[in-house]
Amino acid sequence: MKKCLFIGLLGLITLSGLAQNRIVLLRDTTRLNLSLPKLEQKYPPAFARVVGQTGVFAQHGRMFMDTLNTRNQLFFTFIERNKKRLPFPGIMLQTQEYIRPDGTYDWVICEFSGRDMTPEQESQFLQLVSEWYEQHPYPFRTKTGFRWAGMTILGSVPQKRIARQGPGIISTLEAAEKTNRPDTVTFLAFANLGLKTIPDVVYRFSRLKEIDLSKNELHELPARLTADIPTLRKLSLLYNAIPDDSVFFTRNKHLQALNLQGNRLTRIPSSVRLNRRLESLWLGNNGLKELNIKSLRSLRQLNDLNLYNAGLTQLPKTIGRLKHVKVLDLYHNKLTQLPRELGRMKRLEQLAISHNDLKDLPQSLAKLKHLQILYAHHNRLSRLPDEFHRLHNLHILDLGYNWITVVPNVLGKLPSLEELTLNNNNLQEFPAVLLSIRGLKKVYMSSNPLFGREAMTSPYASQLKQLEANNIQVTY
Template sequence: MRIFLTIFLLVASLGLSAQPVVLLQKDVSKELAQKLNREYQNNEGPVNQTPHSVRTVFDNIYRQILQTDKFKEYMAWNKLYLNAEGKIDYLVVSVTKSFQLADGKKKEDTSVADSLAAAVSAQLTPYLSDFVSRRTIGTKTAITVFVSFYNRPLTEPQARKDSVVNGLAEAMATKDTLKVKTLALGQNLLTSIPEVIYRFPNLEELFLGDNDLETVNIDMARLPKLRQLDLSRNILRDNSIAISKNKSLELLNLQMNLITDVPRAARNCKKLETLWLGNNRLSGLTNASFRKLRQVKDLNFYKAELAVLPKGIRKMRGLEVLDLYYNKLETLPKSITRLKRLTHFAVSYNQLTALPKRMDKLKSVHTIYAHHNHLSKLPERITRMKKLRIVDLGYNWLTTFPAELASFTNLEELDLSANNFPEFPMQLLQIRKLDKLHLRGNPFLGQDAERKYSDQLSQLKSKNIEVFY
């Protein structure tokens, strides 16, 4: 029993004292790279999507380790492999010359960069023990944090508008609070909503993006004129958002949080017109998610990992813009054709094999973005959509020209790029009105395409159609 207890305590102590493994990029073996790619979900996006608080932590670490002002032409790339507790398992470091100063024509001398990387990697570990990524808790994730050693020179202060306040310090110091219409508190390392927001009773725009807010409770009675609220890039979950009932809020931005369903708070905003929920994992959507949102005109589900769009979407009768870019949709619900006021239909970067058969019911739609799908044909009744102006069907599986497209008389732009047309689609010559036509990336456009199809291209150009091929 004593031996068992000793072993247990030893294992426990080892777990508690586990330190992040810091490696230089050049020292990462092929086997380890494969292991890391396999075990850690790659959460990469644009570098500027790395949370401000995380970038700040690493900026401060590097300032303590190096005199970064002496190496202002360099930048460090830190690839963090985070465990399910949000702690760092591995950190892979590389140092390069910054984008502006690196000369791509010459073979750069990497000795300074390599020396900097070695110096940093040797000293990083003690600074990492308290680091926790609260946004990624629950999954093993990989993110990249870059640190620029270049400090931009201070710019001349711009003329300050009485109606705009930037930052907490300015918000607390402002005397004439009645004139303030816009309060910008983004990237202020906030972990809670500051009471100072209520100093401005005439506030119309409140920006709280890219902080570390985990709960939000906003009393709209104290902000009776607030029209726009930006809570994007925080750590908010479904039940951590409270917004009191109001008739003023028109735009609610909740992108890049940890939300799985349309939050109840949105239904308290009786005049809400724009609801952005993109870059959340909306795995909890149901038919009930869309109730009491009839007044919303612009709905953003961009990159929300949707495999199914509930048929309850039909309840959003006032919807004009629907953004479903970058999801995993293979089909769309028939009920989507009940959105009579829809003008923009954006379903690009999905896995759709067909558009709804009764697309023609969407009589107000003038713009269709359906590129990067698996479409091989169009619904026959699409010809009844007389208001269509822009149709983007690029990067699909079309092998024959959809005859339906030739019937449109008000079309301004048609994109058929990167489909599988083996020959020039002669039906294109039947289109009566068109401003721009995109054909790049189709098989028929070989090296001699301009000579082979000169007559057809000339006919199109004679109609003042700008052709991209």
């Protein structure tokens, strides 16, 4: 571990208590005569484990979960903005926060691992963490204060390139230039080569089915790729630097999968529609200012649309025109509501709307008769539409990390439901409706005020045993 440093949120922290908020490394607590057991006795856990004990989650369930979600997003934004101040990427930071009743921090005990830091690097890193805590107290008051533990990895560790091998695969420019049997090559694995342009050697191969150009430094996708390689089925340009108006295709009927995630797109490239047989389109991790469905309407084979972390604040009503899409990924956006027209996507089988700011789901989702999987965790949902009983094919429903205090009775009317997640909500009573879901096989209810290690000695033990007697795997 590193040399002891003791840095405050408003400057250097001293034992005389000149700063209100304090941060210290775990290894230094003994030297500073700081008793963790006494702190834990003073500050109860956010999720009280003892039946009858009221923790901050039970008191401020909605606000608390909303605060956690918001803080996570703000923290990663803060780190991204200050990533040049990290000593190195891949630091694992573990914290134990002791929060006063007014929301400020009494102590923050931190521990980190990764490569060894110099004293100067450690000082800079702890100063960065201190700035975060100074700027982000909890926005609500409690009677006793509380404690909260967290863990995260700061920065991505650059991975060593591993050349893909196998029949028909070429992974280096040198091998591509030297081969005397280009007709046998079906896959060019050119990820992580530092390419700024697509090399001409690519066009040697007349029978290519897949090209992986991920994690390079490309600024343009030329139309020549689809024009000169008529056998190309899959194309990945994940994590390059391609901006708007630099994506070009020729009209074709051979490209089936296109990955443009992690570029510099603010809209769907209009030329995407020229890939008439496209089945899978991934546009996540861009900064889309709008979602122009007109660019996709002609893609009648499109069944997989990925908009993960695409910067979306709303979905257009025209989303309902994508009637052939079966899988829609809207994870990690900033959606506060869903348009009712979403219910017109008749073939939708999997819908992922987690990590947004949704308070309600539209009744029209009940029209998705083929829907099998719904991921809606990490939102602000407290109820479900009664019309959901019409989702006869729904197998998996994830409602974790929401604001649910009473489990909706409509769940008992879902005949195909097999897996249900309710963890990290604010359940105030045992969800008796679970006993009426005939096909239920798994249910997750951990991190709710009612459930913890003492669940089997609580008043709800008999119901939990009844669930288990029905061969249901219960996590509490």
